[in-house]
Amino acid sequence: MNKLVYILAFTLSVFSCKNASKVEDKKSDNALPKTIVRLDASQVAQTPLSLVSAEEKTISPVFKVNGIIDVPPQNMVSVSMPLGGYLKSMKLLPGMHFNKGEVIATMQDPKYIELQQEFLIAKSRLEMLQKEFARQKELNSSKASSDKVFQQAKEAYESATITFRSLSEKILLIGIDPNKLNENSLSRTIPIYAPISGFVSKVNVNVGKYVNPTDVLFELVNPEDIHLALNVFEKDMEHLFMGQKVIAYTNNHPEVKYKCEVILIGKDIGSDRSINIHCHFEQYDKQLVPGTYMNAEIIGAGRKAVVIPDEAVMHEGADSYIFIEKAANEYEKIKVETGIIEGLDIEITSASGKDLLKEKIVSKGAYTLWMKLNNVAEE
Numbered sequence: 001m002n003k004l005v006y007i008l009a010f011t012l013s014v015f016s017c018k019n020a021s022k023v024e025d026k027k028s029d030n031a032l033p034k035t036i037v038r039l040d041a042s043q044v045a046q047t048p049l050s051l052v053s054a055e056e057k058t059i060s061p062v063f064k065v066n067g068i069i070d071v072p073p074q075n076m077v078s079v080s081m082p083l084g085g086y087l088k089s090m091k092l093l094p095g096m097h098f099n100k101g102e103v104i105a106t107m108q109d110p111k112y113i114e115l116q117q118e119f120l121i122a123k124s125r126l127e128m129l130q131k132e133f134a135r136q137k138e139l140n141s142s143k144a145s146s147d148k149v150f151q152q153a154k155e156a157y158e159s160a161t162i163t164f165r166s167l168s169e170k171i172l173l174i175g176i177d178p179n180k181l182n183e184n185s186l187s188r189t190i191p192i193y194a195p196i197s198g199f200v201s202k203v204n205v206n207v208g209k210y211v212n213p214t215d216v217l218f219e220l221v222n223p224e225d226i227h228l229a230l231n232v233f234e235k236d237m238e239h240l241f242m243g244q245k246v247i248a249y250t251n252n253h254p255e256v257k258y259k260c261e262v263i264l265i266g267k268d269i270g271s272d273r274s275i276n277i278h279c280h281f282e283q284y285d286k287q288l289v290p291g292t293y294m295n296a297e298i299i300g301a302g303r304k305a306v307v308i309p310d311e312a313v314m315h316e317g318a319d320s321y322i323f324i325e326k327a328a329n330e331y332e333k334i335k336v337e338t339g340i341i342e343g344l345d346i347e348i349t350s351a352s353g354k355d356l357l358k359e360k361i362v363s364k365g366a367y368t369l370w371m372k373l374n375n376v377a378e379e
Contacts, residue, residue: 035333036326037369044329049365051325054308054356059347061239061300061340067230069292070278075222077195082173084213085109088189092200092218095289100197105217108189112174116186119167119178126160133157198222201290221290228260228279230296237275239300240265246279248296250288258285260296306356307345312363313338314370322351323369325360331369 039047090105098104136153139145168178174190202219205211228248232240246260260279269275279296281288288294313336314321320338323331334354339347348356362369 034373037323037331037333037373039329039331039372043372047365047368049369050363051360052309052312052363054306054348054359054361056304056306056357057345058302059305059307059340059342059345060302062297062342063232063236063239063300064295064297065230065232065236066293066295067228067276068294069288069290070227070229071221071290072225072227075196075198075225076201077220077222078216079104079192079195079218079220080213080216081107081192081211082213083109083111083115083170084211084215085112085190086210087205087207087217089207090203090205092203094200094203097199098194098197098220100194102194103191104194105192106189107174107192110188112190113186113188115167115170115174116176116181119164119171119181120183120186122160122164122167126157126164129153129157129160192217194220196220196222198224199286223284223286226281226284226288226290227263228258228281228294228296230277230279230294230298231270231272231274232277232298234269234273234275236298239298240277241301245299246296247299248279248294250292250294254295258288259283262298305339305347305349307342307347308356308361309363310341310344310346312361312366313346314366321370322348323362323366324354324356325362331362333369333373 085107086109088106088108092098092104133153133156136145136150140147140150171178171181175193176190198221200218201221203217204215204219205217211217228246230246240262242262242265244262246262248258248260249256259282261282262277263280264278266276308322312322320336321333322336323333326332334352336348336352337350339349341347
C-alpha cells in the first residue's frame with residue numbers, strides 16, 4: 001500500500017514539473033513582442049529552417065492578356081462575279097488550301113455570250129473604221145477630199161475606239177483575255193481564278209445558284225501575314241514597346257507556346273479602358289485559323305530589382321510578411337511590399353525600412369514560424 005502511494009506521488013510530481021515548464025515557456029513566449037518568434041532546442045531540432053540572402057537581379061514584368069487570331073484587311077479577299085450569273089461548278093470547302101491562279105469555280109450565263117459578241121463586233125468595226133480614217137487622212141492631206149468628210153471619219157474612228165476599249169475592260173472583268181478572244185473561242189462559261197494563295201474562310205453559294213454582282217461567293221484568306229490581336233488594359237500600357245516579345249497559347253493546348261513580336265500599338269482607348277495591339281508570329285501554325293481565341297503573356301522591359309524566394313513570403317489579406325533572423329534561433333516578422341513574380345522569385349519593393357541585401361531571410365520553414373507566431377498570439 002505504501003509503495004502504491006509512493007508511485008502515485010512521484011507521478012504527480014513529474015506531471016507538475018512538466019506543466020510548470022510549459023507555463024514558463026508560455027510566459028517566456030508571451031513576454032516577447034508579437035513580431036518575434038523564439039525557438040528552443042527541441043523546436044530547432046523539429047523545425048528545419050533555411051536562411052537566404054536577398055539578391056539584386058534583372059527581372060522582366062510579365063502581364064497576361066487575351067485576344068484573337070486576326071487577318072489584316074489586305075489579306076482577306078471576297079470573291080464575287082461583277083456581271084452576276086449562275087454557278088456551274090466549284091471545288092472549294094471551308095479550310096481548303098489553294099494556290100494563286102488556280103481555277104476555283106466556273107460561272108455560266110447567256111449575257112457572257114452577248115458581251116463577247118458585242119466585243120468581237122466592236123473589234124471588227126474598229127478595224128474597218130481605222131482603215132477608213134487612214135484613207136481619208138491621206139486624201140485630205142492632198143486635198144482630194146473635204147475637211148468635213150475627214151472629220152466625220154475621225155469622229156467615227158474615235159467613237160469606235162472608245163467602245164472597243166470599254167468592252168475590252170468588261171471582258172477582263174469576267175476573266176477573259178481580250179487579245180485571245182475570237183469567233184472560235186466564244187464560250188457561255190467563264191472560270192474564276194484564285195487571286196491569292198491561301199485557304200478558304202467561307203463558301204456562301206452552291207452549284208446552280210444565281211448570284212448578283214454584289215453577292216460574295218467565297219471569302220479567302222492569305223495566311224502569310226496573319227496577326228495576333230490582343231487587348232491590353234490602360235494600366236499596362238506603360239510596359240508596351242515596339243518589338244516586344246510575346247508568348248501566346250490556346251485554351252485547348254496551353255503547353256504549346258507560340259513566340260510573337262509586337263508590330264503595332266493602337267492609339268485609341270476603348271470603352272473598357274483597353275487598347276488593341278497587333279503581334280506577328282515568328283513561325284505561323286496553319287492550325288491557327290482567324291477568330292481563334294488566344295491567351296498571351298507580354299514580357300516587359302527588364303529592370304534591376306531586389307528579389308527573394310517566393311516561398312519566404314507569407315500573405316495575410318492584402319498584406320505580405322517575411323521573417324528575418326534577429327539573433328540565434330530568434331526571428332522577426334516584418335511587413336514587405338511585393339512586386340512582380342518571375343519564376344520562383346518575387347520582387348520586394350519595400351521592407352519596413354530594412355536593407356534586405358544585408359539580412360538573413362527565412363525561406364524554407366517560414367510557414368512554420370508563421371503558424372507558431374499566430375498560435376502564441378492566440379493563446
